[in-house]
Amino acid sequence: MNETSxxxxxxxxxxGWTPNYDTLRLAVKRNLxxxxxxxxxxxxxxxxxxxxxxxxxMEEFSDAEYGYSFHYPSGWRIKRLPEGDANKxxxxxxxxxxxxxxxxxxxxxxxxxxxEEFQADTQAKELVERMMRDTIEQIYKTISRNIKxxxxxxxxxxxxxxxxxxxxxxxxxxxxxxxxxxxxxGIHAFPFSKDYTLSFIMTAFTEKTAKGEINALVFVFNSFxxxxxxxxxxxxxxxxxxAPRDG
Numbered sequence: 001m002n003e004t005s006x007x008x009x010x011x012x013x014x015x016g017w018t019p020n021y022d023t024l025r026l027a028v029k030r031n032l033x034x035x036x037x038x039x040x041x042x043x044x045x046x047x048x049x050x051x052x053x054x055x056x057x058m059e060e061f062s063d064a065e066y067g068y069s070f071h072y073p074s075g076w077r078i079k080r081l082p083e084g085d086a087n088k089x090x091x092x093x094x095x096x097x098x099x100x101x102x103x104x105x106x107x108x109x110x111x112x113x114x115x116e117e118f119q120a121d122t123q124a125k126e127l128v129e130r131m132m133r134d135t136i137e138q139i140y141k142t143i144s145r146n147i148k149x150x151x152x153x154x155x156x157x158x159x160x161x162x163x164x165x166x167x168x169x170x171x172x173x174x175x176x177x178x179x180x181x182x183x184x185x186g187i188h189a190f191p192f193s194k195d196y197t198l199s200f201i202m203t204a205f206t207e208k209t210a211k212g213e214i215n216a217l218v219f220v221f222n223s224f225x226x227x228x229x230x231x232x233x234x235x236x237x238x239x240x241x242x243a244p245r246d247g
Contacts, residue, residue, distance in 0.1 A: 062227075063091055066106050067191060068198055069231070071223040073216055094220070097213045100204040102220060108196050115163060115192040128159045132168050135188060140172045143184055149174035155185075164228040165191035173206075181206040187224050200224040 061078060062069040072078065077095040094102040118124055136154055144152040155171040171185035187200040202221050204214075225231055 061092060061094075063104070064227075066091065066196065066198060067194075067227040068104065068189070068200075069223075069225060069227060070102075070200065070220060071231075072102075072220050096204070096217055096220070098205060100202070100213075100217055102200065102202050105199045105201065106196050109190065109194075112193055112195050113166070113190065115165075118161070118166060118192065124161075125159065128161055128166060128168060131166070131188075132157050132159070132170060135168075135170055135186075136172070139186075140170065140184060144172070144174050147174060147176060147182070149176050149182075151175040160187070162229065163192075164226045165189050165194075167226075185221065187221070189226060191226055191228075198226075 057074040058071050059074045059078075060069055060071050061080075072094055076097075079093045081090045081092055089105055089107050091104040091106050096102065121127065136157075140154070141152060151174070153173040153175075155173060157170050158168060160167040160169060167187065167189045169185065169187045171183065174182045174184060176182060183202070183204045183206060185202045189198045189200075191198070200221070202217065204217055223231065
């Protein structure tokens with residue numbers, strides 16, 4: 001994997017690498033925030049060592065009902081959800097090394113949008129930028145408050161929209177007690193002509209995670225894609241972008 005083309009460049013830099021619509025509502029807020037906070041609180045209970053990426057056999061998780069896939073090392077613990085009526089929006093949870101985790105949150109959108117409508121809109125770029133700002137305000141800042149962070153730094157943001165849907169990612173760094181830092185990054189997708197949204201959320205503790213393990217986390221994060229998109233493990237890993245430094 002090319003380290004310099006990592007879409008979570010903010011995460012890489014922190015560990016020493018150099019490399020509305022008005023008809024759409026960000027419906028994932030409540031469930032996503034609750035599950036991310038729960039994952040961060042529960043993380044110390046699930047700390048374990050994982051194999052470095054080069055030695056790991058890779059598995060693929062696919063959700064045919066909601067049309068997405070991602071890859072992960074076979075030794076990592078994965079739990080397909082939901083179970084019963086509770087938390088129906090949480091589709092899957094993946095445990096990485098040293099308390100890191102990934103999850104997919106699905107929620108229903110108020111209205112569908114087609115590819116033709118989006119591509120015909122002359123302000124499509126500005127609208128995606130507004131959606132990214134709203135996501136930071138409504139989700140990431142709320143997570144930061146709920147975990148009692150003393151500071152939140154917004155890192156990389158990138159519009160990844162394509163023929164499959166509106167799509168973007170955001171990475172944030174949260175400084176908590178004793179100056180420790182937690183990375184919360186997400187890929188947010190609004191598939192065209194579908195009545196739902198998808199968020200692929202990663203959390204990682206910077207002081208616990210070695211560079212080799214970060215390589216595996218970035219690989220998993222990069223690999224998330226909608227079923228109508230090519231797998232990012234078969235093409236270049238993803239767009240690199242400059243991330244601000246925590247100052």
